[in-house]
Amino acid sequence: MATATLTSDKRQAIMDATLELVSKHGFEGTSTALIAKEANVGMGTLYRYFETKEELFKEMFIHQREQLLGIILSGIVGGETTIYGQFSAIVHALGRFYMAHQVEFEFLQRYSDSSYMKESYLDDSAIILAPIANILSSGGEDFRFKALPTHIIFAMVYGPMISIIQLVHQEKVSMTDEMLDSITRSLWNSITEKKTPSEM
Amino acid sequence: MATATLTSDKRQAIMDATLELVSKHGFEGTSTALIAKEANVGMGTLYRYFETKEELFKEMFIHQREQLLGIILSGIVGGETTIYGQFSAIVHALGRFYMAHQVEFEFLQRYSDSSYMKESYLDDSAIILAPIANILSSGGEDFRFKALPTHIIFAMVYGPMISIIQLVHQEKVSMTDEMLDSITRSLWNSITEKKTPSEM
Amino acid sequence: MATATLTSDKRQAIMDATLELVSKHGFEGTSTALIAKEANVGMGTLYRYFETKEELFKEMFIHQREQLLGIILSGIVGGETTIYGQFSAIVHALGRFYMAHQVEFEFLQRYSDSSYMKESYLDDSAIILAPIANILSSGGEDFRFKALPTHIIFAMVYGPMISIIQLVHQEKVSMTDEMLDSITRSLWNSITEKKTPSEM
Amino acid sequence: MATATLTSDKRQAIMDATLELVSKHGFEGTSTALIAKEANVGMGTLYRYFETKEELFKEMFIHQREQLLGIILSGIVGGETTIYGQFSAIVHALGRFYMAHQVEFEFLQRYSDSSYMKESYLDDSAIILAPIANILSSGGEDFRFKALPTHIIFAMVYGPMISIIQLVHQEKVSMTDEMLDSITRSLWNSITEKKTPSEM
DNA sequence: CATGAATGAGAATTCATTCAT
DNA sequence: CATGAATGAATTCTCATTCAT
Structure with missing residues (x-):
């Protein structure tokens, strides 16, 4: 016997259809x-x-953003012990997920650029930046983050x-594991600098 | 008596209003x-x-993109003789212009993400990537670009x-010259690597 | 509770209003x-x-033309055994119906002359001429149809x-049964000729 | 030296363009x-x-109708001495002119069926029927017109x-002199009847 | 709870008419 | 007299939202 679902089937069908169509x-x-x-x-x-079309979109956006946050957090709490390990885990998780989930990615992008995204409480940064800021504040042994705002x-x-x-979705490039590794290192390089021996 | 204007006043007023409102x-x-x-x-x-609303937007987009390309090219042909000098000039020019011209920036962003941007000949990359690719192919003395697709x-x-x-437009950060310098160096680091002495 | 109507009330109301207004x-x-x-x-x-205004008009025209064809056919299959009897039945039926139904008549006339009537498959002749041609080919005992194209x-x-x-709708003449009889005979005279005794 | 034209060149150019386009x-x-x-x-x-578009059309219609009347009158005053000779001259003149002048014909037809033709003083009959009625009242030697309203x-x-x-314009039939003769006789038959010997 | 026919405000676009040059 | 850029009311069509069944 099926237990009562937290979100009803119909509600879920509507959200699935919306994701696809948008x-x-x-x-x-x-x-x-x-x-x-479609649903x-x-x-x-x-x-x-959903009260209005706009509300539907907003709820979906919030849901998608939670998913994004989950991906980022999973990288952080994943088991990697070094800062770089966590950073790499996040970049890989993000890349793999959104390369494989074009509709979710495009929904997030479209919403961020649309006029729907005007209410400040929808702002990513407050939610997503928190765990990042946490990492940045933790020091590393042989590197430091650039002196730039979080x-x-x-x-x-x-x-x-x-x-x-x-680019991947547009099929202008096809991503390999090696390229993702290389990109990860490059991004790391762009936000950190090596400590000089005298600082260590 | 007003002399005839090259681009009619009305036409310009319409484009100005569109930029602002969009x-x-x-x-x-x-x-x-x-x-x-508004106009x-x-x-x-x-x-x-303008034949249609869509045509108006397209013409404006093409105009804005030409401006963008002009900024990039001005960095390249500007007088800097080193590759890094040119790179820095481009990043600074882009940053300064679009931080100061929010409406132009937002118009470009919105258009690129909208369904209007479906015709492939509007694709930036073909136009904007050409001068970039040119730089990448030119070698440097003590660095090389990462082995990644252009x-x-x-x-x-x-x-x-x-x-x-x-971020600047959202007033989440305020940009200083030092920060822009720092960012420029970081981006450069992310796309290049130092040659080892044995390669030099 | 009203039972479901074959053609919805609203649809019919729209068609009625259109007929009247056009x-x-x-x-x-x-x-x-x-x-x-009006509806x-x-x-x-x-x-x-109706998908478009044009489609509404086309559907109505097709409907009206079917009615016209029905009137012609009812004259043919009506029970009259002689060719003249059938001819007379058709002329009388047509005359009586459209004298009494001005809006239907004017709709047909306007549509036939409008630029809406460009699609060849809407052409009356193919449909309406068929039963007529059939009659013409059948011989009579003491007359023949003129040697003119159908x-x-x-x-x-x-x-x-x-x-x-x-003329009747403009109230320039008022039609009597005798006049319609007379007209019927006149039209018959105009398209037939008597066989000479030697041909009989 | 060109004399002042009754209707200016521009005015005529406008009317020509209108005829063609309509x-x-x-x-x-x-x-x-x-x-x-076009003009x-x-x-x-x-x-x-022309004061308005509607006025332009009306003036053109009046002009075209005068032409039509001219054709009819030319048949009457043409030189034919018998009633049938005049009738035939009219039918032939009408047929030849409008078969050769499709634009003028279509303009007249479209105007008559359009909503522009609402003002009664534009009514053909008053003008065109007068000469016809005149003929009908004149007796013939061996025929009489049917006892029907003019x-x-x-x-x-x-x-x-x-x-x-x-039909000719639609190229559904091509008209020959013989056919036009035949049609003329048929129409004549449809509106007249032979006097019986005792009536002569 | 679920449905989808009905609604009408609002959007893009056209075109007869005017009037400053 | 001639011009054609400028105008805005009117038109066709769409779509978010409601509500009787």
Whole structure:
């Protein structure tokens, strides 16, 4: 006997359909009628679970962002003991996940650039930056992070990741394990500097 | 009596209004009626100068992209003789321009992510990557570029620049000359590696 | 509780309003907003039942033409055994129906002359001429049809009918049974000739 | 030295362009901008000669109808001495002219069926019927016109002529002199009846 | 709870008409 | 007189949202 689901089947079907359609046609190109049809529910049902179209998108964005945060955290708490190990785990996890999940990635991108993303409480940084900042404050033995604001350190890793994942989705490059390793090292180099012997 | 202007006043007023409004409300959030009102022209005038709303956006995008390319090229042909000098000039020029021109920056970002940007000939990379690729192929004395596809090398510079410029516009960080210098060096580090003495 | 109607009430209301308005103001003079208002439905409802304004007109035309064909056929299969009897039945049926149904008549006329009527498969002649041609090929005992193309024979009956029906609608003449009989005989005379005794 | 023209060149150019365009695209499909362009005049010029688009069409219609009347009268006053000779001259003149002048014919037809033709003073009949009625009242030696209203007699000739001319323009039939003779006799038969010997 | 027909405000686009040059 | 850029009301069509069944 199936136990009651936390999120009802219909609700989930709507979210799945929305993810798929928005990633394909964008927010304005995706009508509520289309979502309902793709999710095999009536229009009224959609409005039972989500107050407005905008609210649906917002909830989905929050959900996707939680997923993103989970990926980042899994890298941090994963078992790697060195800072670089954790950094590498995060970059690899992010890259692998979003390269394989184009619709989720495109949804996040489209939302971030759309006019929907105006309310500040939706801001990534507060949530995502916290664990990062934590790492940055912890010292390393033979390196130090650049003397730049945490936001910028984050942007210097996240920015290139986004651009590169887009390239993969556009099939302009195909990613290999070696390339991802190399990219990881490069990004690490861009945000750290070696301590001079006298500092050690 | 006013002399005839090369690009009509009305046409320019429409483009100015569009830039402003799209950067604020996005493409779908900006109606032609609003553009016409903001530009102080009648609806019909807009359609005298631009065949459709979509055409208006495309023309503006092409114009903005030419500006972007101009900035990049000006860094290359600017007078710097070393590769790093040129790289630095480009990063500084890009950063300074788009930090100071939020509406132009946001227009470009929104267009690139919108469904308007589907026609492949609008693709930046072909145009913008050419001069970059040229630099990469030229050797340096004591460094070499990472063995990564040109697209990725480009993404590792352009990606963080975009993210950082956004941070500045969101007023999450304020950029100083020292920071921009530091960022430039970091990005350079991320895409190059030192030759070992034996290679020199 | 009202039972489901075969053709929805709203759809029928839209078609009724269209017939009325188009016959009065013509196609271009009849806006979709006006049709919706007259039919007591929202604008969106019109577009639920008909893809475009043009499609609405086409569907209505096809419907009206079927009615016309039905009238002609009913004259042919009606029970009259002589050729003249059938001819007379058709002319009387056509005349009576369209004199009494001005809006249907005017809709047909307007559509036939409008630029909507460009698609060749909408051409009456193929459909309407078939039963006529059939009659013409059958011989009579003491008459023969003029040696003119079927199209022209048809035009020599249909053309005057149209003109006369218009006169009635304009109230320039009022039609009596005797007049219709007289007209029927006249039209018959115009398309047939008596066989000479030697041919009989 | 050219004498002042009764109708200015520009005015005539506008009317020529209108005739051509309306016969091709219909009234609503012909914009004033298109007319001005085709006539090689500015938009303002059009409005110097004609108060409104509607007025332009009306004046053109009146002009075309005068032409039609001229053709009919030329048949009457042409030299034919018998009634049938005059009738035949009219039918032939009408047929030949409008088969050769499709644009003029279509303009007349479109106008008659359009919503422009609402003002009763534009009514053909008053003008065109007068000379016809005159003929009908004159007796013949061995025939008499059917006892039907003049309007209907007229419709029984004009109606089929219109339908047949349309067939020619649609290239569904090609008209020969013999066919036109035959049609003329048929139409004559349809509106007259032979006097019996005792009546002569 | 689920449905989808109905709604109407709002969007892009056209075009007859005007008027400053 | 001639011009054509400028105008904005009007038109067709879409789609987020509601509500009777």
